[in-house]
Amino acid sequence: MPQPELIADDRITQAHGFTLWFTGLSGSGKSTLAAAVSAELRGRGVPVEVLDGDEVRQNLSKGLGFSREDRDTNIRRIGYVAKLLTRNGVAVISAAISPYRAIRDEVREDIGAFMEVYVKASLDECIRRDTKGLYRRALAGEIPQFTGVSDPYEEPVSPELVIDTEREQVAESAARVIDRLLELGHLRSPGDA
Numbered sequence: 001m002p003q004p005e006l007i008a009d010d011r012i013t014q015a016h017g018f019t020l021w022f023t024g025l026s027g028s029g030k031s032t033l034a035a036a037v038s039a040e041l042r043g044r045g046v047p048v049e050v051l052d053g054d055e056v057r058q059n060l061s062k063g064l065g066f067s068r069e070d071r072d073t074n075i076r077r078i079g080y081v082a083k084l085l086t087r088n089g090v091a092v093i094s095a096a097i098s099p100y101r102a103i104r105d106e107v108r109e110d111i112g113a114f115m116e117v118y119v120k121a122s123l124d125e126c127i128r129r130d131t132k133g134l135y136r137r138a139l140a141g142e143i144p145q146f147t148g149v150s151d152p153y154e155e156p157v158s159p160e161l162v163i164d165t166e167r168e169q170v171a172e173s174a175a176r177v178i179d180r181l182l183e184l185g186h187l188r189s190p191g192d193a
Contacts, residue, residue, distance in 0.1 A: 017086040018186040019111045020177070022095045023104060023156060024119035025148045026134060027126035029165035029173075030095035033119055036174040038093055046091050046187070051078050053096030066145040072103045079107035086111055091186075099147045101154040115184060116159040117177060123148055125166050160184065 020037065022030040031052055038048045053074075057064070060077050064070040075098050082092040098104050108114045126148065127135040138146030145151040161180045163173045181187045 016113060016186070017089040017091065018113040018115065018181070019082040019086050019092040019094060020181070021082075021098070021104065021107070021114060021116045022093065022119050023098045023116065023159075025121065025123065025126045025153055026097060026146075027129040028119045028121040029129075029163075029170070030097075030119045032170055033117075033163065033165070033173055033177070034093045034095040036170050037177050040174055040178060041091055047089065048091045048093060049085050051081060051092060051094045051096070053078070053094075053098075056096065066151070068100065071099065075100075075103045075107060079110060082107070083111045086113055097147050097153070099151065099153045101156065104156070113186065115161070115181065115186065116156055117161045117163055117180075118156045118159040119163050119165060120155075121165045 022034055024030050031054070034050050034052065038050050041048045056078055057074065060081070061074040064074050075096065078094050078096055078098075082094055085092045098107075104116065108116065121129075127139075130136070134143060134146065135149065137143045138149040143150075147153050161177060163176065165173065168176075178187070182189060
């Protein structure tokens with residue numbers, strides 16, 4: 001595999017493929033942050049693929065329900081695609097609720113080059129941001145097994161980064177993600193050999 005070339009002075013390079021796994025409640029800001037980070041990485045010449053939970057549900061996992069087994073199957077599918085892309089030198093960003101700790105840990109172990117980011121927002125804030133009315137419907141009992149309402153969300157125990165979207169602006173959060181990727185060696189600064 002050819003080594004990435006160093007880019008202009010203000011750019012970073014990719015050390016290797018990796019998966020950046022955003023987890024959090026619906027409405028916490030995962031997709032917004034994924035878009036900001038992917039734009040930043042692409043602008044720096046890093047090949048990126050975003051696996052958004054909603055898009056995966058419509059395509060790769062169509063027909064799955066929301067039982068624990070189906071949710072785990074959905075996350076395993078995202079993890080499998082992320083693993084293939086990662087081993088081929090792509091920076092993968094997954095933005096999926098992925099509510100259960102055990103399956104996130106399983107995917108982490110399978111992929112290897114993995115960074116978990118807990119995208120945190122309170123349930124009240126997620127309800128306030130909900131443009132689709134999903135929380136309203138879940139609270140009314142119209143949507144069974146809704147994460148954070150009638151189904152649990154298991155917060156990460158030791159993620160590589162916690163982003164509190166109620167306290168930070170998107171640009172600040174994206175910069176923190178890039179900094180952490182550099183600290184962990186998934187990305188390199190131009191001066192690094």
